[in-house]
Amino acid sequence: MNDFLQKRCFRWIELAALLPGGKMVRGVLAGRDNLEAINNWRKKYGNTNIFTTVQLFEKDDLNSAFIAPVFFDIDSPDDLEKARSDTLKLCELTTDRLEIGTDMLEIYFSGSKGFHVTIPPEVFDAFPSRYIMELYNKMALKACSYGIETIDRTVYTHRRLWRIPNSINSKSGLYKIPLLHKELLHLSADQIAKLAEHPRSEDSFVTAKYSNTAGLWYRKAIRAVAKAACKTTATTQDNSDFKQGWRIPPCIENIQSTTLPDGIRHQTYLALARFYRWINMHPEQIIKRIRTIDSRQPIDDPDFIKRIAFWAHQHPGFAGCTHPVMQKYCSKESCFYYRIKAGRKHGSKRTK
Known part of the structure; x- marks a missing residue:
C-alpha cells in the first residue's frame, strides 16, 4: 500500500450476504485485511452469495469518506463467450489509455454470466471525491462507445456490492475466481467455467x-468531472425564492399526472429526479415516485431510474422555465415560479 493510502487508512469494507429467500443482510463492517472476519463471514453463510463493497471507507462508518478502485462489470446472460470477448476489449482499452500493464488489472469470472475487472486504487493513488462514481460511469459509457456492448452501467452507486473472490454464486454453483490476463485470452468461456468449479489461489495475480x-x-479526470458538475449547477435556475417547504410548480404536477410519450421520458425523469432531490427527497422515494409515473408507459431501460436518482443526489436543482419539457407542461397562469421570474425581469427593466 502506498504512503497516501497508509496515511488516510482507507481500509474499511462492508460485508453482505444474500439469503435464500432473497433478503440481503448487510451493514457489518470489517477491515479489508481482516482475514479472520472475512473467513468467519464465509463460514456463517456457507461461502455462498457473499459480498463486500467496492468502496473502501476511511472509518468504520458508511457515511465516512471513501475511495474506490476503477471497476467494470461485464454481463451477458445468454452468451458468456461474448462477455469474455468484451472483457478482453476492455482490458486492451484500459491498459492502452492508462499506459499500464495487464498485470495491474484484477480480472475475475463472476461465477455466472460475466466478468469483473478492477484497477486497484494503489495504481492511481486514489483519493476521496464526490465525483468518483460519476467518473467511473463516464468511463463505462466511453467503453460502450468503443463497442463493448455487455458492460453494465448500473453498478456505479454508493455502497456497491461485489462478490467476494472464491465465493460461490448460487445461480450456477460456480465460484467467482481470479484470472490471469493470459487465461482470459487463451481459454474459452467453457474452459473458464470449468476452472470455476473450484476456488483458486489469489496470490501474485x-x-x-x-x-x-x-x-x-485520475487527478485530471476528477477535476474535469467536478468542473462540468459546477458548470451545470451554475446554469441551474435560481431557487432562492422558490424553496418553501414542499411547494411544487404546475409543470412538475402536470408531469406527475400524465402519461409521457416516447422521446422525452429519459430527460424528463432526469429533471424530476434533480427537482425531487432539490426539495430534499430521499433517493429511494425518488425512485418510487418516478417508477409510478413510468409504470404508465415503461422505458426500455428500467435501471436508468435508479441511476439518475443517485446521480441527482449530488446534482439537485430545478430545470426551470427554459427546459423544453417543463415548457411543454407549463401552466403560466397558475405558476408562482413563473410570476417570480417575470417580476424579476420587469424589475430589472425598470432599473435600467
Whole structure:
C-alpha cells in the first residue's frame, strides 16, 4: 500500500450476504485485511452469495469518506463467450489509455454470466471525491462507445456490492475466481467455467504498484468531472425564492399526472429526479415516485431510474422555465415560479 493510502487508512469494507429467500443482510463492517472476519463471514453463510463493497471507507462508518478502485462489470446472460470477448476489449482499452500493464488489472469470472475487472486504487493513488462514481460511469459509457456492448452501467452507486473472490454464486454453483490476463485470452468461456468449479489461489495475480501516468489521469479526470458538475449547477435556475417547504410548480404536477410519450421520458425523469432531490427527497422515494409515473408507459431501460436518482443526489436543482419539457407542461397562469421570474425581469427593466 502506498504512503497516501497508509496515511488516510482507507481500509474499511462492508460485508453482505444474500439469503435464500432473497433478503440481503448487510451493514457489518470489517477491515479489508481482516482475514479472520472475512473467513468467519464465509463460514456463517456457507461461502455462498457473499459480498463486500467496492468502496473502501476511511472509518468504520458508511457515511465516512471513501475511495474506490476503477471497476467494470461485464454481463451477458445468454452468451458468456461474448462477455469474455468484451472483457478482453476492455482490458486492451484500459491498459492502452492508462499506459499500464495487464498485470495491474484484477480480472475475475463472476461465477455466472460475466466478468469483473478492477484497477486497484494503489495504481492511481486514489483519493476521496464526490465525483468518483460519476467518473467511473463516464468511463463505462466511453467503453460502450468503443463497442463493448455487455458492460453494465448500473453498478456505479454508493455502497456497491461485489462478490467476494472464491465465493460461490448460487445461480450456477460456480465460484467467482481470479484470472490471469493470459487465461482470459487463451481459454474459452467453457474452459473458464470449468476452472470455476473450484476456488483458486489469489496470490501474485496482480501487481498493485503506483503508475505516474494513471495517477496523473485520475487527478485530471476528477477535476474535469467536478468542473462540468459546477458548470451545470451554475446554469441551474435560481431557487432562492422558490424553496418553501414542499411547494411544487404546475409543470412538475402536470408531469406527475400524465402519461409521457416516447422521446422525452429519459430527460424528463432526469429533471424530476434533480427537482425531487432539490426539495430534499430521499433517493429511494425518488425512485418510487418516478417508477409510478413510468409504470404508465415503461422505458426500455428500467435501471436508468435508479441511476439518475443517485446521480441527482449530488446534482439537485430545478430545470426551470427554459427546459423544453417543463415548457411543454407549463401552466403560466397558475405558476408562482413563473410570476417570480417575470417580476424579476420587469424589475430589472425598470432599473435600467
